[in-house]
Amino acid sequence: MKHMTITHHLSDDLLMAYSAGALPEALSLVVATHVSMCPDCRAALAAHDAVGGAVLGTCGEAELAPDSLEKTLARIAAARPETPRPKRDDSLPGPLADYVGGSLSQVKWRALAGGVKQAVVPTDRGATARLLYIQGGVAVPDHGHRGVELTLVLQGAFRDETGRFGPGDIEVASDDLEHKPVAEHGPACICLAATEAPLRFAGLIPRLMQPLFRI
């Protein structure tokens, strides 16, 4: 995952919302995964975190319980060792690997329409995350969406009306952008996508299939 040329980055408001802890889990997962691949956004996130530090530094002091330090030391003494994470290989960035059993080979794909597979990544409500596997040359069904949709390329590349997206690139789409991503010819394009609200397909038949596939 090193030495990628990333041209599409996270927006300032997403970085700030992630830093402030205001994103639903699915969006946080995509942000954390992109940041794991991108030194630029990692630096930007550190700067947003420093704003959080400045806010913490200026919000005053509250009176502690009299035995606060003793209780904290007792907590430290009683702490159990952390449960080890699932074994990972380096097929996926760390935060994502933790959600799918450690490796791309562990992902349980489900076929959608021709050439497209998906795997829902379980997160809390408020947004949904899923992995998409799109065969080279194949189009992802046309869809519009409410709220924010993030699409992070892990392998391969896709193009849509707004440009080319290769490994590490993230597309931040909001509101009613109707876009038509098509995977580049060659190896399959694997993406991590998260949406704030369920997608609605533009075509009738995919719309009927929507509840079935939870896309």
Added chain:
Amino acid sequence: MTAETEEAEWARLMLRIRDDRDAEAFAALFREFAPRVKAFLMRSGSTATVAEECTQDVMATLWQKAGLFDPTRASVTTWVFTIARNRRIDTIRRARRPEPEDLAWGPEAEPEAAEIVERQQETDRLGRAIAQLPPNQRALIERAYFGDLSHSEIAAETGLPLGTIKSRIRLALDRLRHQMT
């Protein structure tokens, strides 16, 4: 003592915790930070009881995760903020918080003392920049970091972070980028 030397002193204490598991240094940082963390959590909407519990948890985490503290990347105040934010999400919102993994930074260079000082001063400069904002802008920044604004509310406040904050963030960013490449 000025704020800048305070941050430098906190960084020294934090390194004693990290490198020597120094309990006295921990007690000193506890006195400085536990009351701030508790105030931060109460401003985030927690009751005093929940904030007290969570503060103890945050400070215990500071000890347990001390090995991850890197004074060239974050001031102690910023680092404590990230722990407090994560515990707030974990225990109060009961959600999972995916965290980025560390990038391979290439050959580990010996950190320069000047870099550490720079990083520790950043928080203070940002704090002063926030203090100089018009009250309504300042309140927005604070509410965002207290966890009071949803993502769409943050996005709707376009121009956030504003003015001087934005240029401060840019400066901090340029320095970090320079340092990380």
